[in-house]
Amino acid sequence: MQRQNIDTLLPSLALPLIAxxxxxxSGVDLVAAACxxxxxxxxxxxxxxxxxxLENWLAEIAARNARAADAAGVASAPWCANLVVHRSNARLMQDLATLLRHKPEIVITSVGSPAPVLKPLQEAGARVFADVATVRHAERALEAGADGLVLLTAGAGGQTGWLNPLAFVRAVxxxxxxxxxxxxxxxxxAALFAAQAMGCDLAYMGTKFxxxxxxxxxxxxxxMLVESGADDILxxxxxxxxxxxxxxxxxxxAGLDPSNLPAHGAIDIGKDISIEGRENRPARWKDxxxxxxxxxxxxxVKSVSDLVAQTRREYDAAREAFSVRISNTRRR
Ligand SMILES: Cc1cc2nc3c(=O)[nH]c(=O)nc-3n(C[C@H](O)[C@H](O)[C@H](O)COP(=O)(O)O)c2cc1C
Structure with a gap:
């Protein structure tokens, strides 16, 4: 994506944010409410x-975005599909064909190189952001022709990155x-504002959504999210x-001991672990x-609308506090 394209997208958003x-x-309700x-x-x-x-989801999201835009008198933010490009995704090419029919503005690739899907998406007008966890993969994704990068950093939800966000953003x-x-x-x-301050155009919020x-x-x-803090993440x-x-x-x-898990098990709890006294064994991601x-x-737990409004207030307060801190710093 050319700089000017992202610079025109940003003012149309309430926040520089991707759910x-x-x-x-993430399903139709979450995506449509975010947009x-x-x-x-x-x-x-x-x-x-x-x-x-997928065809039905995309039609429904487009319809809801159009209704929301009519009601509000302003365009909704764009929806964005994530293609898992890892070889284990047997449906990749089918999903790609479906996506192309719906003219996506932005597609994010993850768990692999964006190369196999770049050309058709870009020819259809989509901008492709590659999710990367190392500086080397960032370079490779850009060499392959990605328009933008999602920098996966330490502490992220799901399959996480490990690089420090400050160091990773500045290296890229x-x-x-x-x-x-x-x-x-x-x-x-405030964290969203900090991401911009260190040079990012946008940031993800996953866990909060x-x-x-x-x-x-x-x-x-x-x-469980409400009751947990950062120290409760393993x-x-x-x-x-x-x-x-x-x-x-x-x-x-789930009946397991967090301090006594296999170091590198790749265990699918649903398949490989039997837990005494439980007939229905828990499954990763589901349980x-x-x-x-x-x-x-x-x-x-709140509505998307309340979460976005709260984040907007926090963002504005952080901007204010930042300008005070900057002027104090200059005085010294
Ligand atoms: C339950 C869960 C499932 C996730 N699934 C995916 C996924 O399918 N594709 C993907 O690119 N990232 C996935 N992620 C990672 C998120 O897109 C994002 O990088 C992460 O949530 C950001 O960190 P945060 O949760 O601290 O905001 C997942 C994260 C969580 C928490």
Whole structure:
């Protein structure tokens, strides 16, 4: 994406924010509510059971965005699909074909190189942001032709990054001046403002949106987010084989000991672990839940509209506080 394109997109948003794509969490209600409230709403296409279902979701999101725009008199923020480009996604090419029919503005690729899907998406007018966790992968994604980058950093919900966000953003800004999105650790509007201050155009909020009434998360999952803080997040490879941030309490509730998990198990709890006394064994993602360090910012379960309004207030307050701090700094 050219700089000028992102610079024209940003003023049309209520906040420089993407409601992050989340497996089994982001559905039509969450995406449409985010867009209606001026935040880019995203979802992984694998949340749809089939490409036909994806077709229906995209039609429904477009219809709701059009209705919201009519009612508000301003365009909704764009929706954004996340394509998991890993070879394990057998439906990748089918989902790509479905997406192309709906003319996406932005597509985010994750878990692999964006190369296989770049050309058709860009020819259809989409801008492709590649989700990357290392400086090397950032360089490679840009060499392949990605328009923007999502920098996955330490403390993110789901399969996390490990680089410090300050260091990662500045390392990438040394060679790339296009669109950069920060993923991980955005717990409120002040953190969002900080992401911009260090050079990002946009940031993801994932965990905060799980705790909204429009997410597909189970009520017990949302409540656990309210009760948890950053210290209750466990970084482990036990469930997915990759470093993933999980809620300790959900591991305990599943009958497992968080301090005694296989170091690198790639265990699918549903298949590989038998838990005495339980007939229905818990499954990762469905019963053992993920969240990022930003869980410290979850105080209640609220509507997307209330979350965006609160984040806007926090963001504005951070801007004010920043300008005071800057002027004090100059005086010294
Ligand atoms: C439950 C859950 C599921 C996720 N699923 C995906 C996914 O399918 N695709 C993806 O690119 N990222 C996924 N992520 C990562 C988020 O898109 C995002 O990077 C992360 O939530 C940012 O950190 P935060 O939760 O602290 O805001 C997931 C995160 C969570 C918490």
């Amino acid at each position: 992050a794509p989340m497996f089994l969490v 209606a409230n001026g935040v880019i709403g995203s979802f992984p296409t694998v949340n749809c059971r089939t490409s036909d279902e 800004r040394a060679f790339f001046d296009g669109p950069v999105v920060l993923a991980g650790g955005i717990s409120d509007g 799980i705790a909204t009434s429009e997410s597909m998360a189970k009520p017990a999952y949302r409540d 970084l482990t490879r036990a469930f997915t084989g990759l470093e993933t941030n999980m809620l300790r309490a959900s591991i305990v509730a 053992i839940w993920s969240a990022g360090h930003s869980v410290s910012g979850v105080d209640t």
